[in-house]
Amino acid sequence: MSVxxxxxxxxxxxxxxxxxxxxxxxxxxxxxxxxxxxxxxxIGAKYDGKAVVAKVDVDENQALAAKYGVMSIPTVIFFxxxxxxxxxVGVQPASAYTQTLDANL
Amino acid sequence: xxxxxxxxxxxxAGLSAAINARARNKSVLVVSNDYxxxxxxxxxxxxxxxGMPGQSGAALLDAFYRHAEETxxxxxxGRVLNILPLDSTYCLSIGTEVEEARAVILCTGVSQGKKFxxxxxxxxxxxxxxxxxxxxLYRSRPVAVVGLAxxxxxxxxxxxxxxxxxxxxxxxxxxxxxxxxxxxxxxxLEIVGEEAVTALxxxxxxxxxxxxxxxxxxxxxxxxxxxxxxxxxxVAVDREGRTxxxxxxxxxxxxxxxxxxxxxxxxxxxxxxRAAEYVDQLSDSEKIDSIKKGE
Numbered sequence: 001m002s003v004x005x006x007x008x009x010x011x012x013x014x015x016x017x018x019x020x021x022x023x024x025x026x027x028x029x030x031x032x033x034x035x036x037x038x039x040x041x042x043i044g045a046k047y048d049g050k051a052v053v054a055k056v057d058v059d060e061n062q063a064l065a066a067k068y069g070v071m072s073i074p075t076v077i078f079f080x081x082x083x084x085x086x087x088x089v090g091v092q093p094a095s096a097y098t099q100t101l102d103a104n105l
Numbered sequence: 106x107x108x109x110x111x112x113x114x115x116x117x118a119g120l121s122a123a124i125n126a127r128a129r130n131k132s133v134l135v136v137s138n139d140y141x142x143x144x145x146x147x148x149x150x151x152x153x154x155x156g157m158p159g160q161s162g163a164a165l166l167d168a169f170y171r172h173a174e175e176t177x178x179x180x181x182x183g184r185v186l187n188i189l190p191l192d193s194t195y196c197l198s199i200g201t202e203v204e205e206a207r208a209v210i211l212c213t214g215v216s217q218g219k220k221f222x223x224x225x226x227x228x229x230x231x232x233x234x235x236x237x238x239x240x241x242l243y244r245s246r247p248v249a250v251v252g253l254a255x256x257x258x259x260x261x262x263x264x265x266x267x268x269x270x271x272x273x274x275x276x277x278x279x280x281x282x283x284x285x286x287x288x289x290x291x292x293x294l295e296i297v298g299e300e301a302v303t304a305l306x307x308x309x310x311x312x313x314x315x316x317x318x319x320x321x322x323x324x325x326x327x328x329x330x331x332x333x334x335x336x337x338x339x340v341a342v343d344r345e346g347r348t349x350x351x352x353x354x355x356x357x358x359x360x361x362x363x364x365x366x367x368x369x370x371x372x373x374x375x376x377x378x379r380a381a382e383y384v385d386q387l388s389d390s391e392k393i394d395s396i397k398k399g400e
Contacts, residue, residue: 018183030238031198032187039189059241071301071316089229091198092331093189100212 003044004054016082021052111206118357119212121373127176129381208380211355223296231302236260244268248316249305257320346376
């Protein structure tokens with residue numbers, strides 16, 4: 001599976017252990033998140049083996065959402081060696097996400 | 106199956122675009138607020154619509170709506186929050202729903218006012234346009250709802266129901282607002298905070314809020330579709346109603362002056378027909394591609 005669905009305990013392990021990671025904070029009741037889902041899936045497939053592409057359901061992982069100050073969804077946060085290097089709030093075209101990934105790979 | 110054409114806005118331009126695209130046998134979805142919320146609906150008398158002087162805005166809009174309905178236009182009540190370009194379609198998010206269309210016609214009317222101070226800076230850090238999207242993230246926290254659209258009280262009640270501590274800001278306390286929600290009379294608004302929003306400032310007095318929900322009638326076109334070119338604050342279009350983005354057309358008040366019914370209906374016709382042509386061309390090139398692949 002190219003897009004990981006992470007909970008709190010998996011988050012540190014997967015995101016911190018990867019040189020570059022991109023995490024989509026989303027929820028089932030959010031229309032824009034549904035719209036973004038295929039874009040994230042696509043990026044996950046393209047960057048398989050190069051970067052961790054993951055999703056966090058903010059409803060099930062409220063502590064993670066709070067820890068990263070996610071206040072609007074979808075929010076996509078980019079990590080390098082476990083440290084946040086940028087975030088994009090709201091739905092954006094695929095290129096907006098891949099540019100950030102490419103610049104950090 | 107995506108719709109052929111999604112029309113954003115159900116005023117005269119949108120309805121005219123819809124009937125003209127339906128006349129070319131295109132499937133059409135119109136997404137709008139209740140059309141009775143259109144400013145035209147409140148016009149007592151319209152005297153400059155050709156051959157039909159003295160009609161009320163309400164009578165005209167009722168007739169326009171019926172006409173579009175009879176042609177088989179699909180209507181959806183809601184607010185479009187985002188439009189995302191995919192490979193050969195556009196994806197629209199409407200509240201918690203998603204729809205797909207091959208072409209989009211923006212008929213959003215005039216954007217209501219400027220952004221508030223702090224609005225852009227705190228977007229995603231406390232400022233939200235969608236209660237159903239972001240409400241859960243503010244459970245048990247203080248939030249302010251700036252009610253600029255008729256359905257805003259409902260959204261405020263929804264937030265209160267989730268467990269947010271809601272303060273509602275508007276010109277007067279709306280009917281149907283949950284009695285548990287406190288109300289503040291609107292004035293000069295500013296969104297303040299440091300890392301994230303801490304308060305909504307109304308006429309210099311701070312109402313503590315970690316979230317500020319700005320519920321407007323419509324999301325401005327440039328926020329719907331990043332990359333859309335504007336001209337003098339209006340969506341830039343050519344004579345065919347084409348915007349700067351392929352497959353995206355615009356008609357009516359959102360394209361500029363004069364903000365008049367006849368101009369909106371006329372532009373809607375042009376955009377509806379051109380969008381239908383665009384969809385035909387797209388289908389043709391897809392057919393050619395699939396034949397090539399088959400060879």
